[in-house]
Amino acid sequence: MRRGWFIPIVAALGFSFLYAPIISLVVFSFNENRLVTVWSGFSLKWYGELFSDPQMLGAAWLSLQIAAISASIALVLGTLAAIALVRFRRFRGRTLFSGMVSAPLVMPDVITGLSLLLLFVAMESVLGWPQGRGMLTIVIAHSTFCTAYVCVVVQSRLSDFDRSLEEAAMDLGASPLRTFFDITLPIIAPALVSGWLLGFTLSLDDLVIASFVSGPGSSTLPMVIFSKVRLGVSPDVNALATIIIGIVSLGVLTATIIQLRNRPRSSRA
Numbered sequence: 001m002r003r004g005w006f007i008p009i010v011a012a013l014g015f016s017f018l019y020a021p022i023i024s025l026v027v028f029s030f031n032e033n034r035l036v037t038v039w040s041g042f043s044l045k046w047y048g049e050l051f052s053d054p055q056m057l058g059a060a061w062l063s064l065q066i067a068a069i070s071a072s073i074a075l076v077l078g079t080l081a082a083i084a085l086v087r088f089r090r091f092r093g094r095t096l097f098s099g100m101v102s103a104p105l106v107m108p109d110v111i112t113g114l115s116l117l118l119l120f121v122a123m124e125s126v127l128g129w130p131q132g133r134g135m136l137t138i139v140i141a142h143s144t145f146c147t148a149y150v151c152v153v154v155q156s157r158l159s160d161f162d163r164s165l166e167e168a169a170m171d172l173g174a175s176p177l178r179t180f181f182d183i184t185l186p187i188i189a190p191a192l193v194s195g196w197l198l199g200f201t202l203s204l205d206d207l208v209i210a211s212f213v214s215g216p217g218s219s220t221l222p223m224v225i226f227s228k229v230r231l232g233v234s235p236d237v238n239a240l241a242t243i244i245i246g247i248v249s250l251g252v253l254t255a256t257i258i259q260l261r262n263r264p265r266s267s268r269a
Helices: 001-030 043-051 052-089 096-108 111-128 136-157 162-173 176-187 189-205 207-212 221-229 235-262
Strands: none
Touching: 001 235, 043 235, 052 096, 052 136, 052 176, 052 189, 052 235, 096 136, 111 136, 111 207, 136 189, 136 207, 162 176, 176 189, 189 221, 207 221, 221 235
8 A cells, every 4th residue: 555655646746846837827917916935915017027028029039030940950950960860870980970960969059049149259359250259150059069969869760761661662664762752751750850949949048058159149048047047036927937848738739739639549448
């Protein structure tokens, strides 16, 4: 009996530790009082202040742009790197190439950000490009480390890929390029979507690397939030976090419903 109660109690404590702060954040985003520890009534005024804050809205729009562009670039580069590592198992410099692709996975963000900053400074002094630090340098930096994550996701899918499908398509007269777009790409599409979403999330969430490679007028959303919470948690930050949580929850719920509808009836039974 004790053993039967132990696992549920530990699971409840673990989930409470993870989700209680999130629930508290959501609840206090509707608090009328500016103090996040004192409840004084229900109010939506902090959402109004959020949407009237040009700094917060500008940083959010900039972060979304950077995340989308960086994830798209990382998707292309990561997919090409994964294809090279899986399909061409023996080529000169493969070990070095694999290590360079995987390095951002284990490299501390401080080291990555500092090295990229030194690179941009050296390139500007020698080539005159990029001029200063801004959105472009952040996109390059985020694409660099997001490529490694995309490569891992796509590489795991290509490792289990049935090559006989491609061989059958080419036996029927399809060119290698058409085989890739008609056979390979649709099959690995879920991995591509997962890699893009992972890169988008990592770019949107990054603070350390963006702090090194950004300049005046190019503060991302995490940088603005961090500068605000250093002086105390502001209720409009809670409102922004609640909106993000709601969007993520809606996306997860939609994906779950689609997955349940596509599941065969036999598995439901």
